[in-house]
Amino acid sequence: MSRVYNFSAGPAVLPEEVLREAADEMMDYKGTGMSVMEMSHRSKAYDTIIKEAEADLRDLMNIPDNYKVLFLQGGASQQFAMIPMNLMKNKKAAYIVTGQWAKKAYQEAKLYGDAVEVASSADKTFSYIPDCSDLDIPEDADYVYICENNTIYGTKFKELPNTKGHTLVSDVSSCFLSEPVDVTKYGVIYGGVQKNVGPAGVVVVIIREDLITEDVLEGTPTMLRYKIHADAESLYNTPPAYGIYICGKVFKWLKKMGGLSVMKERNEEKAKILYDFLDESKLFKGTVVAKDRSLMNVPFVTGNDELDAKFVKEAADAGFVNLKGHRSVGGMRASIYNAMPKEGVEKLVAFMKKFEEENA
Ligand SMILES: *Cc1c(COP(=O)(O)O)cnc(C)c1O
DSSP states (O other), rough: OOEEEEEEEOOOOOHHHHHHHHHHTTSTTTTSSSSGGGGGSSSSSHHHHHHHHHHHHHHTOOTTTEEEEHHHHHSSHHHHHHHHHHHHHSSEEEEEESHHHHHHHEHOOOOOOOEEEEEEEEGGOOOOOOSSOOOOOOOOSSSOOOOOOEETEEEEEOOOOOTTTTTEEOOOOTTTTTTOOOOGGOSSSEEETTTTTTTTTTTTEEEEEOOSSEEEOTTGGGOOOHHHHTTTOSSOOOOOHHHHHHHHHHHHHHHHTOOHHHHHHHHHHHHHHHHHHHHHHHHHHSSGGGGGGGSSSEEEEOSSSSHHHHHHHHHTTTTTEEOOTTTTTEEEEEEEOOSHHHHHHHHHHHHHHHHHHTTT
């Protein structure tokens, strides 16, 4: 068996320990004689799996009792519609557009009401986070929406926007569980898990209870109502059962590692190795304003498309895979999520140094 260093933005690297455990339990999960994939989601064994997953997540993130945790399907993108359908009571919401995922959410919301773009960093290809301390937020906006870590462009909100008392909704797909968060500052925190937590298809939604109501937009399908899933404790229909089981294992791994403050330290240490090199390199350059740099997604360029392509190819041959930047921006991007070991980043930087010498 040979494993590569996988710098994919998502689906992405998972902890080896978790994959091994899942492999061990593949044929016979804890004496049940079957795989979790083959198990009824109404069984006792599965009930324990999903309840423990929720309890461990609550523990990790310190989620207050007045928030529900939902394990849903449809990925992060389904939330682009579910949020306005459930939350737009006044049919108005404020969107901060800091990249493609925020833009997609904003465009989707326009299908359901008056989505207002209150800030954007499109003028400089989303290479920074705009000042959100005093935005012109409509009085009757039902919520303010952000994408907290911009996977494609590599920026991160280091400070939450001043919502002027409005509910904050945040897409944390690519920074989920990478550092501690104060859940009480948000109305909704949600993330597709395939970036930092588990297999694609599962989306975790953490939502304050008072936002879960029957008063949703007319025509909202049953499956897209938060209340249906909250009342059924994420078992209204068959959930993405195997995916939730793997997420549960990652939650336990994170607890064992020491929790989210330890992850933050590790992630800062890893990101610093790469950013310090980019700052001193004569060949490679980071593309993001320094103060807004993400700890998870690190885009960089040489300034020469051919050299970029040569780097991506030679890196892959050397076992550093998926370093090609998003198709919309080009260049390179190293995603260094929780499960990427420090050693992977150190070795990548050593490879980049060698490439720089050879191509000077
Ligand atoms: C990947 C990503 C999405 C889309 O996730 P899907 O599960 O494919 O719908 C949305 N937002 C962010 C920030 C992402 O990184």
